[in-house]
Ligand SMILES: Nc1nc2c(c(=O)[nH]1)N[C@H]1C(S)=C(S)[C@@H](COP(=O)(O)O)O[C@H]1N2
């Protein structure tokens with residue numbers, strides 16, 4: 389591994405600044421043993437995960453219907469490179485840029501973050517933009533490159549941390565600041581031989597001042613290394629890439645900032661922001677169900693924009709539809725905030741044979757899952773109703 393930072397990677401890191409470059413040089417000194425460490429550190433057993441190399445999908449068939457939140461050991465992982473191990477004792481978050489009154493900026497350790505700002509909790513759906521991508525191929529005949537997720541690149545998490553707006557005000561954000569670039573501390577991302585620098589993405593100051601969180605906890609526990617320990621950004625309801633893990637830096641600017649993660653990727657005629665509406669059955673694909681008896685079927689629906697208002701179910705491949713029974717506590721509880729909604733449906737005495745189960749959700753903004761998802765080159769936002777096969781017999 390080279391100890392020098394070549395000119396191209398310097399050019400690819402215009403927003404990172406001196407501290408980032410120093411860290412990049414340190415990164416080059418990682419001994420081979422660590423460089424060969426697995427991309428994901430937590431166990432991802434095949435009973436609960438689908439292995440996609442640096443990514444891992446949660447199996448909906450292994451989701452416990454009684455449990456609302458997704459425990460971290462079960463949460464999907466999406467890594468561009470590999471999970472870094474960061475020492476919380478020396479960790480600092482740096483804020484800088486011309487959108488701050490003092491552009492040279494400030495930095496904060498974890499203890500300072502906890503002590504200085506009001507600690508808050510917030511529940512949100514956490515989901516990858518490409519969730520459901522495999523159905524572009526299998527259901528619509530328009531395959532898209534990238535991780536072939538089924539529907540398990542999603543979870544609902546209760547985050548613990550501090551409001552980014554509190555931190556920004558303390559750091560002296562200017563009224564004319566418009567854009568913030570969040571930069572991760574994981575390795576540079578190399579795409580087909582091109583070093584694109586650290587995983588980073590810009591988002592509007594308006595989102596930062598609304599509900600963005602700097603989170604150190606998930607469901608009351610410290611973040612696992614795979615999920616961003618010691619600190620990650622959380623942009624509730626937005627595409628997963630917006631929630632930068634292992635957050636090292638926030639550049640606050642008075643002009644629009646960009647990175648390949650909002651221009652080249654996660655972009656359909658503009659940077660993607662709010663996640664669409666989706667639903668999943670808590671069943672294996674081609675689940676075997678008993679004939680002649682009533683079965684209680686369960687699943688979940690979610691939206692990046694608003695709580696779920698209703699879910700319709702079809703057990704005859706889409707000919708007739710019935711209302712699913714929503715869990716009241718999920719649909720209403722302020723505690724559940726922007727989380728998903730569990731539902732159930734009693735399927736009375738299904739006949740032997742193959743069937744397709746369909747679930748179609750509508751959120752409180754009136755957004756309904758379509759029959760066909762809009763094709764796009766990278767296979768984002770598959771939000772169509774998924775036809776889930778089961779075998780009764
Ligand atoms: N630093 C960094 N942040 C990142 C990523 C990454 O590879 N590096 N992946 C992003 C993507 S595409 C998603 S979907 C989420 C996944 O978060 P999780 O692995 O905690 O589930 O993190 C986002 N934040």
Ligand SMILES: [Mo]
Pocket residue numbers: 466515516517518628629
């Ligand atoms: Mo993602």
